[in-house]
Amino acid sequence: xxxxxxELVARxxxxxxxxxxxxxxxxxxxxxxxxxxxxxxxxxxxxxxxxGIQSDLLIAAGCVRTMEAAAVTLGEFGVAPAFNAAVRAGSxxxxxxxxxxxxxxxxxxxxxxxxxxxxxxxxxxxLRHRPDWKTIQNPFSDTPDPIVLLPAIxxxxxxxxxxxxxxxxxxxxxxxxxxSVMAHxxxxxLVTVERVLDTCFFDREELVPGVLPSLYVTAIAVAERGxxxxxxxxxxxxxxxxxxxxxxxxxxxxxx
Amino acid sequence: MDAALLINxxxxxxxxxxxxxxxxxxxxxxxxxxxxxxxxxxxMRVTVLGSRRNSRFTGGAKELFDSAAQGRxxxxxxxxxxxxxxxxxxxxxxxxxxxxxxxxxxxxGSPYLYMLVPRVxxxxxxxxxxxxxxxxxxISAPGWSEPEVYRPGGPAALVTGKCLFDWRKDERRxxxxxxxxxxxxxxxxxxxxxxxxxxATVPTTPVPDAALREEIRDLVRSEVAEVYPRFAEEFAV
Numbered sequence: 001x002x003x004x005x006x007e008l009v010a011r012x013x014x015x016x017x018x019x020x021x022x023x024x025x026x027x028x029x030x031x032x033x034x035x036x037x038x039x040x041x042x043x044x045x046x047x048x049x050x051x052g053i054q055s056d057l058l059i060a061a062g063c064v065r066t067m068e069a070a071a072v073t074l075g076e077f078g079v080a081p082a083f084n085a086a087v088r089a090g091s092x093x094x095x096x097x098x099x100x101x102x103x104x105x106x107x108x109x110x111x112x113x114x115x116x117x118x119x120x121x122x123x124x125x126x127l128r129h130r131p132d133w134k135t136i137q138n139p140f141s142d143t144p145d146p147i148v149l150l151p152a153i154x155x156x157x158x159x160x161x162x163x164x165x166x167x168x169x170x171x172x173x174x175x176x177x178x179x180s181v182m183a184h185x186x187x188x189x190l191v192t193v194e195r196v197l198d199t200c201f202f203d204r205e206e207l208v209p210g211v212l213p214s215l216y217v218t219a220i221a222v223a224e225r226g227x228x229x230x231x232x233x234x235x236x237x238x239x240x241x242x243x244x245x246x247x248x249x250x251x252x253x254x255x256x
Numbered sequence: 257m258d259a260a261l262l263i264n265x266x267x268x269x270x271x272x273x274x275x276x277x278x279x280x281x282x283x284x285x286x287x288x289x290x291x292x293x294x295x296x297x298x299x300m301r302v303t304v305l306g307s308r309r310n311s312r313f314t315g316g317a318k319e320l321f322d323s324a325a326q327g328r329x330x331x332x333x334x335x336x337x338x339x340x341x342x343x344x345x346x347x348x349x350x351x352x353x354x355x356x357x358x359x360x361x362x363x364x365g366s367p368y369l370y371m372l373v374p375r376v377x378x379x380x381x382x383x384x385x386x387x388x389x390x391x392x393x394x395i396s397a398p399g400w401s402e403p404e405v406y407r408p409g410g411p412a413a414l415v416t417g418k419c420l421f422d423w424r425k426d427e428r429r430x431x432x433x434x435x436x437x438x439x440x441x442x443x444x445x446x447x448x449x450x451x452x453x454x455x456a457t458v459p460t461t462p463v464p465d466a467a468l469r470e471e472i473r474d475l476v477r478s479e480v481a482e483v484y485p486r487f488a489e490e491f492a493v
Contacts, residue, residue, distance in 0.1 A: 022317065024306040049317065050280065050364065071347075071362030075281065076486045079361065087349075087359045096348060099365035100321035107318065119325050120368030122405050123398035127367065129353060144404035175308075177316030209314070233308060240485050 008190050008221040009035040017044040019155035023052040025176045027230045028161040028192045030223040036061040048182050049099035056080040068095035077247035096126055101150055108152035109185035121148045158186035161227045163235050165193045166201045169214035183216040192223040257417045260472045264464045267291040269377055269413050273330040277303040280364055283487035285333035290475040307483045324372045332373040334366050335380050338392040341450025343399025343411040346392035363396035370397035375412040383416035385449040419444050434461040
């Protein structure tokens with residue numbers, strides 16, 4: 001039922017739109033390294049809604065053409081160095097967004113809708129630099145009420161890391177329902193897990209709300225400590241020392 | 257910078273809000289929210305982005321934004337690489353947008369939460385003319401909106417390493433509320449790149465005593481360290 005990391009990332013073609021989660025949520029770093037080793041090109045990376053070391057690694061390795069995010073940051077550890085340099089050099093196309101817009105646009109894709117309205121945004125330069133977002137008059141209001149419409153984001157591939165899959169290929173995401181949103185929205189979902197359990201999560205009622213059904217899962221690979229140096233709930237904490245080392249400019253791919 | 261003073265000052269600005277949320281890169285607002293919650297006898301609800309201990313959301317990352325749009329969050333915190341006198345904030349870049357001189361991480365949820373959360377407290381520890389400018393280079397989120405724009409939220413105050421400002425919505429400008437110890441009306445005026453209102457005599461921001469400092473240290477150790485290990489480590493020394 002599972003495949004190797006190399007087989008998993010071989011499913012990500014050059015030019016794919018790839019959606020990835022925020023640093024606290026289950027980031028597939030081991031798979032990202034395999035993807036870099038494979039030499040993927042021209043990715044459109046969508047952060048749902050922000051990204052850190054994962055996107056920075058892909059940018060550093062020249063795998064990214066377009067970055068779409070509310071923020072790219074190493075958080076407490078500072079700026080994402082490759083991202084920062086690439087934006088200043090103009091070597092990647094940056095689509096600046098905002099967290100709720102990314103959530104909403106993925107939500108539209110989950111529903112099979114072409115677009116979705118969202119409050120806020122009006123008066124922001126984020127909106128001004130997004131010609132693909134449109135402001136309309138609320139058609140249900142008799143008084144002036146401008147509101148922004150966002151096109152749905154339907155990624156080719158969602159990629160993330162989770163604690164466990166069961167023997168049917170259902171994936172336990174726990175409280176990280178943003179991972180399920182990504183999977184619902186994307187055409188294909190690739191998951192790395194710490195382990196596969198010989199059980200069925202649906203047999204345990206208390207687990208069911210945190211399960212991503214195999215319906216949405218294309219392929220699974222086992223990658224122990226697959227989020228390192230980021231962490232994963234109830235498995236291991238983020239490795240502050242390794243992240244600080246990366247932020248200081250030590251090239252991650254060479255030092256670990 | 258006296259972090260404990262800022263944490264105490266922000267906790268007082270939070271007051272008796274029902275639900276306070278903190279976002280990315282916000283260790284001091286998180287500590288202040290923890291202090292305000294303790295002062296409320298645990299009644300105050302606090303939601304910390306990225307925390308498991310201090311989040312009671314089950315709807316994934318979007319729940320913060322959905323609940324804010326429904327008016328279920330009373331207080332939130334934002335910062336800016338630049339903040340101007342009309343309370344516009346810039347979290348994105350300095351210089352030309354297409355070819356920035358300096359690029360920051362991005363606008364996060366600010367273009368939305370600034371407009372929907374009733375009381376947004378701005379926090380910018382570095383207080384100088386590079387940070388507090390006449391006009392921001394990029395408006396991540398606007399300080400005010402035209403009347404036809406749906407906007408139940410907006411700025412309430414600006415906390416810096418030198419002073420506290422209130423936001424006067426009707427006048428569309430900040431007003432100096434208090435100066436931290438070692439600062440006065442003239443030093444703050446000299447360090448601020450935008451105009452603001454100022455009282456005849458400027459009160460001093462309350463300074464935490466030893467017991468309060470210990471209480472704050474304890475909260476940083478027990479709560480903030482989960483989300484901001486580096487901040488907690490540096491705060492301890």
